[in-house]
Amino acid sequence: MDETSQKIIDAAMALVRDKGYVATTTKEIARLAGVNECTLFRKFESKKDIVIQGANQSGWRADVVPEIFENVMWELETDLEMFMRAYIDRMTPDFVNLSIGLRAPQLYEETKQLIMKVPQAFLESFTAYLKQMCERGKIPERDFDALAMMVFSATFGYTFLNASFGKELTDVKKDKYIKESVQTFVKGISQ
Secondary structure, eight states: OOHHHHHHHHHHHHHHHHHOTTTOOHHHHHHHHTSOHHHHHHHOSOHHHHHHHHHTSGGGSOOOOGGGGOOOOSOHHHHHHHHHHHHHHHSOHHHHHHHHHTTOTTTHHHHHHHHHHHHHHHHHHHHHHHHHHHHTTSSOOOOHHHHHHHHHHHHHHHHHHHHHHGGGTOOOOHHHHHHHHHHHHHHHHHO
């Protein structure tokens, strides 16, 4: 990809992140990229084409892939903290807001699979981890899909609310939230 095309993609993605897809115009994209609007349409078919190409670039996706969850110690409390922290650290407010912007009805069929890769990476990795912990005799047999969804939902909820409202909603810091969540989960699964 040439430098001008990348500037256009970066401008479009930043605007979608900050304003949403519908509110972003090609004039704004061109202005932010430092090109004229004709150049934009010589490089891309449409605003949608620009955003879809951007959504496919790794730099515009949170780096939440199964590999980030591989460094397990086979100790439930330590590992659960690692899972939650790995997700929260990568799902910055910018990525949360961009993810929301990519859910516009005009794009959703094309972006849905890309957006779902993030929760899928967490859920599949954590479910497999729980199953292996059970096989090792470290936790009892449970519905591991449901447990993984519960932990992911708590992790996602904190991340989303923090990105949306910051300290206006709560002063609970990330580390405190993770510690309290993990301790509650560990107590619950042990019973």
